Amino acid sequence: MSAVVKEEIPDNHFxxxxxxxxxxSKQNKKRPKEASFSSFPDGLSVNWEKHCDLENVFVILxxxxxxxxxxxxxxxxxxxxxxxxxxxxxxxxVEPSPIDVVHNPQPDNYSHSLVxxxxxxxxxxxxxxxxxxxxxxxxxxxxxNHAEIQAKIEEIRKRNExxxxxxxxxxxxxxxxxxx
Amino acid sequence: MDAIKDVTDFxxxxxxKRGCLAAAPQVIRAxxxxxxxxxxxxxxxxxxKPSPQITVGKTLLAIDVDGTVIGLDARLxxxxxxxxxxxxxxxxxDGWDSFNAKKFDKEVWxxxxxxxxxYAHYILNEFSTVIQPPEINPVPxxxxxxxxxxxxxxxxxxxxxxxxNMLASYYGDLYNNEQPIKDKLVNDSIIKHLAYWMRNLS
Numbered sequence: 001m002s003a004v005v006k007e008e009i010p011d012n013h014f015x016x017x018x019x020x021x022x023x024x025s026k027q028n029k030k031r032p033k034e035a036s037f038s039s040f041p042d043g044l045s046v047n048w049e050k051h052c053d054l055e056n057v058f059v060i061l062x063x064x065x066x067x068x069x070x071x072x073x074x075x076x077x078x079x080x081x082x083x084x085x086x087x088x089x090x091x092x093x094v095e096p097s098p099i100d101v102v103h104n105p106q107p108d109n110y111s112h113s114l115v116x117x118x119x120x121x122x123x124x125x126x127x128x129x130x131x132x133x134x135x136x137x138x139x140x141x142x143x144x145n146h147a148e149i150q151a152k153i154e155e156i157r158k159r160n161e162x163x164x165x166x167x168x169x170x171x172x173x174x175x176x177x178x179x180x
Numbered sequence: 181m182d183a184i185k186d187v188t189d190f191x192x193x194x195x196x197k198r199g200c201l202a203a204a205p206q207v208i209r210a211x212x213x214x215x216x217x218x219x220x221x222x223x224x225x226x227x228x229k230p231s232p233q234i235t236v237g238k239t240l241l242a243i244d245v246d247g248t249v250i251g252l253d254a255r256l257x258x259x260x261x262x263x264x265x266x267x268x269x270x271x272x273x274d275g276w277d278s279f280n281a282k283k284f285d286k287e288v289w290x291x292x293x294x295x296x297x298x299y300a301h302y303i304l305n306e307f308s309t310v311i312q313p314p315e316i317n318p319v320p321x322x323x324x325x326x327x328x329x330x331x332x333x334x335x336x337x338x339x340x341x342x343x344x345n346m347l348a349s350y351y352g353d354l355y356n357n358e359q360p361i362k363d364k365l366v367n368d369s370i371i372k373h374l375a376y377w378m379r380n381l382s
Contacts (some may be wrong), residue, residue: 020277020278023277025315025327025329027315027329029347031325031329033315033317034317034325034327034336035317035318035319035320035325037320038321040319040320040321041280041321045279059238066275066278067275067279067280068273068274068275068276068277068280069273069275070282073278078276092357094353094357094360094362095362119321120338120340120346120349121351122336122338122349122350122351122362122365123351123360123362125336126334126336128353130334169336172240179318
């Protein structure tokens, strides 16, 4: 098996983060809860736009399973936010703390990347949430073409089921790091 | 309201002359009620002197979760409602976020709402200020966020239970990084300068 190539992500590139509808603030529907930016366990999972357009963000979601209950996720439960890599890395923090965005390709998702920062740094989560609120109209997206997305998901699910019958469980589909 | 009750309900309407919590000793079990264990005397039922505005026995709200009772001054009713609504967190299973989130230990939730009520009472009693209710949000790593945005400031406190001898961490500012406040809490003792800053959450 050949090694997966990891690329450098330039600061002027963008990443998508998927957030469930229920994970937005009750008081302000334009601000995600800070809990949406928990970097648990290895970093904040995102998809690098260079290798994954908006539609594909939702296709990847819908063709992967919830690790806990084994059911496929419903892409309609999510919105995607598009964040600039440079802006993430240069958040105006009162106490400097390293933030990095690294390519973390997975067998079923080459665009998978991680935003890495201290899990206990609450300031970073507050400021990421507020960036989204401030730029909401420009960077928050609902699934664009439900029918097309659903068709692509069905195709991938069917392929997965066939692979399951041939080779056993597709481990990578349950891998926690491939969720995004 | 279902689980939020006036303490007088528990005590047949009999009011105590000793103090708020003494009104219902048979309901609020001392061994399970955080304030009884607290070293801080501002809400010690044996020492607590309610301010003149408090009508003893009719002003205390109690929230009961499996025998753990959280008591709140009636002026903190909005906070009591938020705590009540947050009970759903205890029902969440592994994977509740569609990914790999952990289910919650009751201890973490109790720590979160206890800490919230403790600071809210302290700020009320020391500064005569009622802070706004936070959003009480579950975090995938099994911790709980208390999140505020008010016209004056923003503040996030993350309660971890007792992970690595750290009860909680927090960050707040008055927007645009003005008067930032950031640290960790190792226990539930009141940090006075934090409570003073939290007046901005009114």
